[in-house]
Amino acid sequence: MAEHSAGILLYRGGGDRLRVLLVHPGGPYWAKKDEGAWSLPKGIIEPGEDPFGAACREFAEETGQPPPTGTPIDLGRVRLRSGKYVDGFAVEGDFDPKTLRSNTFTMIWPPRSGIAATFLEVDRADWFDVEIAIRKANPAQAELITRLREILDPDR
Template sequence: MPVTSAALLLHHGRGADAHVLIAHMGGPFWARKDERAWSIPKGVVEPGEDVEAAARREFAEELGVPAPDLPVRDLGPFRYTSGKVVHVLAVEVPAALVGSPDDPASPDLTTRPGTSTAQVEWPPRSGRRIDVPEVDRAVWFALPRARPLLVLGQQPVLDALVAATTP
């Protein structure tokens, strides 16, 4: 059975004019990469866990702050070529959130208390394991800029967001 993850995509604006909050993957492998090195905050849905609860938990774990307590819009499940499924929920936030003290974006999540880490082998095949942040920064991007940054399996989410928010 494929692994299912839940993701929470914050956005402000609608349709093609939307901006989205995405996170750069942490650790030495991703340090010098930009294109296809960003992701929607997400994580594994635990057995018996509600998708929205999992998405909100993972958002808080990865970004170190709780997701805004606003209604979600279900964008549906998206299957990666690996078979992994990511169920994405969108949350529309007011544009005034951007740059405010409550903005979850951060140019450096490695110093924000409460962010989660993962253990990776580095350098590869060395047997040495190090702790790295799951994500190292989170930034608001307009859709045309976000698309090439997102991992390939998440790029269709942007089309779903446009379709769901276009009047």
């Protein structure tokens, strides 16, 4: 069965002033990647866990801040090229990227060296307008940004 994740697309403003928060994955593989690499804070839904609850937990783990308390907008599900599914929830709120405090992961680096190195799961966060966010985001997750814009501004 394909991996199933959930995440929060934090947003502020509306119309032409709509901004979304994206995070950049940490670790050596992503270090020099930008366009198409950013993501909403997300992670695996544990067995029996509510998808929005998982999204809130992952937001806290990846940003180091409590999840937003607003009413979630269900953005539906997208499928990544890897086959993994991501359920997206938009929540209005604010976040100062300078306060980012991500959890970490360990992997063997450099490959086949036998050396375990620790990296931040998320190495940066930033607010983007919708057009830039769509370019920066993982292509499948960009659809969640488009859906949010359509929900907030259906006459666009």
